Amino acid sequence: MPSLKSSGSVLTGPAASSLLQLTTTRFRLFLREPEAIFWIFVFPIILAVGLGLAFRNKPADVYQVGATTPHLAKSLNTDRGLSAKVMDEATGTHQLATGDILVLAIENPGGVTYKYDDTNPDARTARLIADRAVQTAAGRREAVHADNNLVHETGARYIDFVVPGLLGMNLMSSAIWGLGFAIVEARQKKLLKRLVASPMPKWQYLASFVLSRLVMLVIEVTIFLGFARIAFGVPFRGPLWQLALLCVLTSLAFSSLGLLVASRAKTMEAASGLMNLVMLPMWILSGVFFSAARFPAVIQPFVRALPLTAAIDSIRSNMLQGVTLSHMTLPVSVLVAWLIIPFFIALKIFRWR
Amino acid sequence: MATIATTEFRPAVGSASGPSLRLRGLRKAYADLVAVDGLDLEVPAGECFGLLGPNGAGKTTTIEICEGLTTADSGTVELLGLDWQRGEAELRQRIGIQLQETQFPDKLTVEETIRLFRSFFHRGIDVEDVIKSAELEEKRKSRVVGLSGGQKQRLAMACALVGDPELLFLDEPTTGLDPQARRHLWDLVDELKKAGRTIILTTHYMDEAERLCDRVGIMDHGKIIALGTPAELIASVGGEHVVEFALSGDPNLDPAALLAVPGVQSHRVDAGLHQLAVSELHTAVPLIFTKLAENGWHLSEFRTHSATLEDVFVSLTGRNLRDA
Numbered sequence: 098m099p100s101l102k103s104s105g106s107v108l109t110g111p112a113a114s115s116l117l118q119l120t121t122t123r124f125r126l127f128l129r130e131p132e133a134i135f136w137i138f139v140f141p142i143i144l145a146v147g148l149g150l151a152f153r154n155k156p157a158d159v160y161q162v163g164a165t166t167p168h169l170a171k172s173l174n175t176d177r178g179l180s181a182k183v184m185d186e187a188t189g190t191h192q193l194a195t196g197d198i199l200v201l202a203i204e205n206p207g208g209v210t211y212k213y214d215d216t217n218p219d220a221r222t223a224r225l226i227a228d229r230a231v232q233t234a235a236g237r238r239e240a241v242h243a244d245n246n247l248v249h250e251t252g253a254r255y256i257d258f259v260v261p262g263l264l265g266m267n268l269m270s271s272a273i274w275g276l277g278f279a280i281v282e283a284r285q286k287k288l289l290k291r292l293v294a295s296p297m298p299k300w301q302y303l304a305s306f307v308l309s310r311l312v313m314l315v316i317e318v319t320i321f322l323g324f325a326r327i328a329f330g331v332p333f334r335g336p337l338w339q340l341a342l343l344c345v346l347t348s349l350a351f352s353s354l355g356l357l358v359a360s361r362a363k364t365m366e367a368a369s370g371l372m373n374l375v376m377l378p379m380w381i382l383s384g385v386f387f388s389a390a391r392f393p394a395v396i397q398p399f400v401r402a403l404p405l406t407a408a409i410d411s412i413r414s415n416m417l418q419g420v421t422l423s424h425m426t427l428p429v430s431v432l433v434a435w436l437i438i439p440f441f442i443a444l445k446i447f448r449w450r
Numbered sequence: 451m452a453t454i455a456t457t458e459f460r461p462a463v464g465s466a467s468g469p470s471l472r473l474r475g476l477r478k479a480y481a482d483l484v485a486v487d488g489l490d491l492e493v494p495a496g497e498c499f500g501l502l503g504p505n506g507a508g509k510t511t512t513i514e515i516c517e518g519l520t521t522a523d524s525g526t527v528e529l530l531g532l533d534w535q536r537g538e539a540e541l542r543q544r545i546g547i548q549l550q551e552t553q554f555p556d557k558l559t560v561e562e563t564i565r566l567f568r569s570f571f572h573r574g575i576d577v578e579d580v581i582k583s584a585e586l587e588e589k590r591k592s593r594v595v596g597l598s599g600g601q602k603q604r605l606a607m608a609c610a611l612v613g614d615p616e617l618l619f620l621d622e623p624t625t626g627l628d629p630q631a632r633r634h635l636w637d638l639v640d641e642l643k644k645a646g647r648t649i650i651l652t653t654h655y656m657d658e659a660e661r662l663c664d665r666v667g668i669m670d671h672g673k674i675i676a677l678g679t680p681a682e683l684i685a686s687v688g689g690e691h692v693v694e695f696a697l698s699g700d701p702n703l704d705p706a707a708l709l710a711v712p713g714v715q716s717h718r719v720d721a722g723l724h725q726l727a728v729s730e731l732h733t734a735v736p737l738i739f740t741k742l743a744e745n746g747w748h749l750s751e752f753r754t755h756s757a758t759l760e761d762v763f764v765s766l767t768g769r770n771l772r773d774a
Contacts, residue, residue, distance in 0.1 A: 118569035122558065129557040286553035294519055294549060296542035296613070297570040450519070 115297060119305035126279070127309065136274070137313070141267045141321050148263075149256045149329050160223035163189040163201040169209065172234035173202060178226045199223040202231070257332065260325045261416050262385035264318065265409035268347045269379065271317065273372055276306050276355035281368040284359075290450045299449070307352055314348045334419030342422070343415060343429075347408040350435040354404065357439035360447045379405035407431035468531055470495045470617050470648040471516060476525035478511055485511040486522070487672035493665075495616075498639070498649040500659040502759060503669035504769075509652035510550060512669070513621050516650065517547050530617060543572055546615030548606045550622050556595035560586050563594060564608050571613035584608040584638065600631025607638060618642065620651040624658060636661060656759035668763055675766050683762045688715030689727035692761050693738065696723050696751040707745065711737045716765065727757065727765070 127133055159177070163184045164170035173181035181202070184192065189201035193212060199220040201212040209231055213220040283289045292302060318341075325331040333340065358375055362368040382396075383389055383405035392400050400406055407428035414420035422429065469492040476489040485508045493499045501509045514520040516527060518534040518541065527533060532541050554563050564577050575583075581590055584604040589597060597605065603623060610618060623639070624632040639662050642649060653659055659666045660680045667674040668683070676683055684690065697703065705717040708726060713734035715727040728734045731754060742749060764770055 115566075115569040118566045122555070122562065122566050125562065126555055126557055283555075287549060287551050288553060288555065290519065291547075291549050291552040291554075291609075294517055294542075294547040295567060295570045295609075296539070296572075 116301045116304060116308075119297075119301055120308045123279070123305050123309035124312070127275070127313065133275070137267070137271045137317055138320055141263050142324050144263055145256070145260060145321070145325055146328070148259050158219070160200070160219065160226065161198045162223055162227055163192060163198040164204070165189065165202065166204045169202050169204045169231070173227055173230050175234060176226055176230040179223070179230060200227050202227055256325075256329045257417055258388075258413070259386060260322075260329070260331045261413040262409050264321060264344070265347060265383070265405055265412055266380065266385045267317065267321065268314070268344060268408065269351045269376060269405050271313070272310060272348050272351035273355040273358060273376060275310060275313075276352055277359040277362075277368050277372050278365070279306070280356070280359040281362050281365055284362075284448065284450070285364060287450075293449045303356065303444075306356075307349065310348055310352050311345065314344060318344050331416070333416055335415030335421060339422050340412065340415050343408070343411050346429070346432050346436065347404075347412070350404050350408070350432045353436050353440040353443065356447075357443040360443040363448075379403050382406065384409050401427075402431060404432060404435040407435075469493055470497075470530055471499075471650060472526075472528040473512075473516070474526045474528075476512065476515060476527065477523050478508075478515060478520065479523055484672050486515065489525070489672070489674060491667065491674065491677075493648060493650060495648050496646045497664045498643050498651070498662055500663035500666045501650070501652040501669050501674075502654070502656060502659040502666050502763070503652075504654055504763075507669040508672040509654075509669055510621055511672075513619055513650065513652050517545070517619050518542075543613065544616050546610035546613055546618040548610040548618075548620045548623060550625070552606055554594045554602070554605060554609075557593055559591050559593055560597070560601075560605055560608075561590045563605060564612055567609040568612045574613040575611065577612070580608045580612045583611065583641065585634070598631070600627050600634060603627060603631070603635060604638065607635070611642075615647070617648045618650070620649065622652055622654070624653070624655065632658070656763070660759055666759065668759070668766065670763075670767055676762060680759060683759060684757045687727050687757050687761055687765050689713070689729040690757050691728045691731045691754055692757050693726040693728050693731075693735065693754045694723055694751070695742075695749055695753070697742075698748045698750040703745075703747065707741055708738065711741055714738070718765075718768070720764075720770075723751070725761075725764070727761070728754075 159180050162173055162179050162181045164173055164181045165184070165186055167183050170181040170183045173179050182198075184201075186201070186203055189198065189203075190212070192198045193201055193214070199213060199217070200223045203210045203212060209228075211224050211227060213224050215221055215224075280289075283292075293299065322331075322333075326333070354375065355372075358371050359368060362371060382392060382400045383403050385405075389400050389406050389410075390397075411425045411428040411432070414425060471491065471493040473489055473491040476486050476491075477484075478486040487508070489508075489512060501512060503509050511520060515522045516529065518527075518538060521534075529541055530544055534541065558566075561577065561581065564580055568574060568577050568580075581587055584607055586601065586604055586608065589601055594602065594605065607620075607623070610620070620639070624635050627635065636658070639649065639651075643662075651662065663680065665677070665679055666683060668676040676686070678686070703724070708714055708717055708724075711734055713728050713730035715729060718725050726738070735754070760770070
């Protein structure tokens with residue numbers, strides 16, 4: 098006879114909480130995906146190392162220049178910022194074209210002619226130094242005495258600039274890929290349909306993504322910023338708790354966007370096309386590798402309205418300038434808007450089957 | 451295997467007052483296809499009911515309307531005395547569902563998957579017990595990706611059972627499984643029947659319907675065209691046996707000559723193969739041979755088998771289940 102003993106069990110404790118089970122499941126699935134671990138934890142560090150090496154602080158550049166006479170070359174070489182070689186005009190012109198030298202100084206009866214490309218900032222600098230060297234060698238005296246006081250400050254290096262950019266980019270891709278792919282895959286495999294056929298509360302399914310994302314965020318941000326601090330001495334000038342808050346807000350805003358991207362797509366191909374479409378403009382426009390202020394004024398309102406621009410701007414001003422939250426109302430409002438609006442649209446149009 | 455499982459499932463308490471499932475005038479149309487066309491059905495508590503029909507007959511649409519996953523254009527659905535509009539939360543707790551093509555996450559283990567589904571139900575069966583009943587003990591720590599088709603299907607069953615449901619829906623539970631895996635799953639359904647669960651399943655295998663179901667509804671083009679116990683349905687063909695033969699040279703055979711033989715109930719031809727529904731096989735067959743010889747018809751093929759639900763379907767629709 099069937100017994101009642103093993104059947105009517107009522108679960109208690111941690112195993113009973115479906116939200117906890119769903120969140121744990123998200124973790125398990127993530128940690129069992131080696132590619133995901135690479136892209137989220139390892140890739141940003143590799144990128145930071147690469148950029149750190151490429152843009153490490155070198156001694157001030159020595160410009161390569163050419164001179165048509167040994168006398169002229171000697172005058173040029175008196176300046177430590179120049180390295181001059183003697184060459185005839187034809188060779189010099191060829192080397193200018195290939196970029197081996199920046200300026201060719203040609204001695205002629207009336208004085209000196211500088212041959213260079215004036216659209217190249219380095220060439221313009223080299224031309225100024227070269228002329229100063231030539232004039233000084235010829236006996237010019239400065240009208241005003243000048244001293245130099247050199248500064249090499251952390252916080253103004255390229256690596257300091259690019260670390261917040263990479264952090265923002267990483268928060269964006271991990272949230273959008275993480276949510277988007279997992280949801281669309283579950284839809285494609287009819288797992289979503291199976292889940293809604295069970296008594297699972299739908300909000301818990303979506304909440305489990307947010308919760309697991311937040312825990313992952315702590316790991317991901319700590320590893321990346323810790324590395325940037327130890328390896329490059331990147332400064333943290335703003336309050337750390339505000340930096341943490343900005344990272345959470347950024348991640349939530351992109352999770353919300355990821356949810357929207359994944360709310361209808363039925364196949365992975367469609368989803369991945371959509372995700373690239375959403376992220377590509379931000380990779381280019383949002384100031385990851387160079388300042389977003391470089392774009393023309395006409396498109397600035399658009400650039401400023403992008404969530405990644407807002408995220409990177411606020412993280413950068415926190416880390417590099419120590420700006421507090423109360424002074425970044427605009428980017429923070431932009432992020433909050435990107436958190437709320439896509440989330441509600443996504444809830445409205447989400448396809449569970 | 452069966453003895454363990456009998457202790458797992460508590461007898462369904464169910465509402466003795468009414469049927470577990472009641473469908474009235476159910477209709478569902480997609481763009482240019484009427485999938486369910488005015489369907490009425492009642493399934494009493496404790497019955498194992500099968501919807502049998504070819505692919506595209508509307509079985510899955512019907513069962514998904516019952517499961518609250520698809521809404522009907524018109525008609526009413528009542529499960530355990532509740533309906534989906536008002537009783538969804540309670541119904542989800544009290545029914546178990548196995549869908550046709552769910553793929554559980556590849557990298558989750560069997561135990562983790564079942565534990566996840568268990569967490570959705572307020573009360574139900576211990577994860578351990580479900581693993582045991584579904585005979586997945588050895589695969590407990592294996593990831594879903596490494597399971598065979600039969601094991602995946604038993605995992606789907608385990609997830610449907612873990613809430614200790616009063617009413618269980620199984621949509622094509624053995625499609626695509628090898629014969630051994632099918633029998634294995636049938637044993638599991640037998641145990642549930644013994645425990646008095648109401649089970650509603652769809653299948654396009656007539657042997658499965660005959661083997662498992664107390665009552666069968668044969669579905670075609672969105673309608674139930676025959677309803678009864680397998681035995682009743684088979685008897686309705688007019689004979690318990692089917693004689694099939696083919697003639698060499700394909701002469702013009704006059705069916706009247708064969709229908710005159712005592713015991714032959716009906717005749718039909720399908721692609722050169724003649725089929726007779728026969729009630730008294732032992733007396734009819736010699737007479738059929740005599741009749742064929744008298745007319746100078748030469749047999750190229752001759753066989754008999756007991757009538758099945760397949761023959762019921764053929765006699766009702768003129769088509770075979772499999773290529774319908």
